[in-house]
Amino acid sequence: MTDKDNAALEHHSGVWPVMLTPFTDTLEIDWKSLERLIDWYIARGVHGLFANCQSSEMFFLSDEESLKLTKFVVDYTNGRVPVVASGHTASGLSHQAEQLQAQAGTGVDSVIMISNRLATADESPEVFVQRLKEMTAQIPQNVGVGLYECPYPYKRLLPDEAVKWCAESGRYTFIKDTCCNLDMLKRRAKLIEGSELHIANANGQTVLESLKAGCHGYSGVMANFHPQLWVWLVENWKSEPEKAEVLSQYLSSAALLESLDYPVCAKSFQKSIGNFTTELCRTRPIGGYYANHFPTNVEQTLALGDKLVELLGIEVK
Template identity: 50%
Template sequence: MHKQMIDGVWPTMITPFTPLDEVDYEALGKLVEWYIEQGVNGLFAVCQSSEMFNLSCDERVKIASFVKEKAACRVPVIASGHISDGFEDQVEELNRIASTGIDALVLITNRLATEEESDEVFRHNLEKLLQQIPEDIMLGFYECPYPYKRILSPELLQWCAQTGRFYFLKDTSCDTSNIERKLEAIQGTQLKIFNANSATLLDTLRLGVSGYSGIMANFHPKLYIWLVQNWNSQPDQAEQLINLLSMMSLIEKQLYPVNAKYYLMLEGILDHMNCRTKNHQDFTSANALEIEQLRQLSKQLAKQYVV
């Protein structure tokens, strides 16, 4: 990627599992093709949506490698897999993920300090970790909500950007004011911010975020792609669309990622909605109907906005 992140829509990929609870690589291959056919700009593999905290290190490494190989340079692939508590374990897992050939390695902000620890501790731990990660790989951050959400302060993000190592932030603050201050802090650096929140997305695109990286790109990525590409040239239509996307994104509060896997079953991509983080048997008939209705609405909007 010539040392820059591509603007646009980066889905947080899910992981298909077989009924025997193994990673379903055949389905994962179909899923990569589906994302690319939808027109996404990049893929974020081995993240929380991928159930990475319930994947072994070997599985995390293999998934990152598989997705990168399957994408075959058509779109860039970034990956995390940064889940360990211990420093040495983090060094091992991150270097193994980096060795897969991914385009950028994403660090989880809550792995660098406990909830009670200060930004000074975070910075100290990050400096130590950076010495153990290959200098030639681009790095990113993900403000992962699990096991706790650590939102980077604008001041800390500025310091990180000025190291010259970081190019990507998946922001989960859901706070337009916070994102605005972050954008001001990183001016003149190579770091780009991608918003994970639908409700604030249009406002933050106007402020200068580089795109969307969130859950709903597993349902109707084309609608987010249209918004990111056309918000400036078609402001009235963009305003109408974001109102709908914001309300549709409330489906995230349902049984995710089971519901995303059911949606992708309706798309003909997956055969199962098995998960490790949630019990798919808790997915009710009403839940299924809601997803079916969401898909119908998504198709109608795609005809209106995309075609």
């Protein structure tokens, strides 16, 4: 295999934050805050960006907003890192095809389909695979394709047949895996071995073991808090396995911050460091019980991570 082939295979490896969408006081997209967020991710060494996903509140954006959001991320990133995006939210298949084709025209590296859009919860895996093939044929050949097991409005895990077909098709580059099951991750890694398809694990508790099994990186919500630690883990777990084990234990525990009314807690953190002007979401109201825990829990958890980095003697961006 040539160096060029190796580069192509590694292109979708690493840490891919699931991007937040900042809003103004009137719940319009806050483009200046989004610029700061993109710069913040990249300064911390991430390998790519997953724009227009569930963390971006894509189900609460109009088609026009969705397209504008993806195009803005691609243009502002300006090739510093690759960008993949979804915006695949419609129910009707013809509308879905229109959404995916429009997203493909924004300059993204790959267009990401949402698994639960292709079949309802009561439809069979066979129906899902057939629709997957039909929808893939609707996407322009000049852009990569990916899949995301988005848990909203329901989680549809990929059957082995679909994973295998995607790997063999030559079209697929990226799976955002939310199965949270190490045995399944190991099986999927075997199914895609040698292909251009990459598995980005969203589950913080299984990332290190999934890397050992042949998966390719992390694309989860905690990259909105301390992406630099995930970058170090993904880049150094082979060369410094003892330190990686300790860091992984911390990251697994820190990932429990996700339970504090995400994405509000992540936006609250981004506001605290000066990237966002509000913590407003379209998906849920701010305030309530959990809001009282954001500042102290997030601050102390991240401070512990900084201390651990110091104790381990590792260098992060």
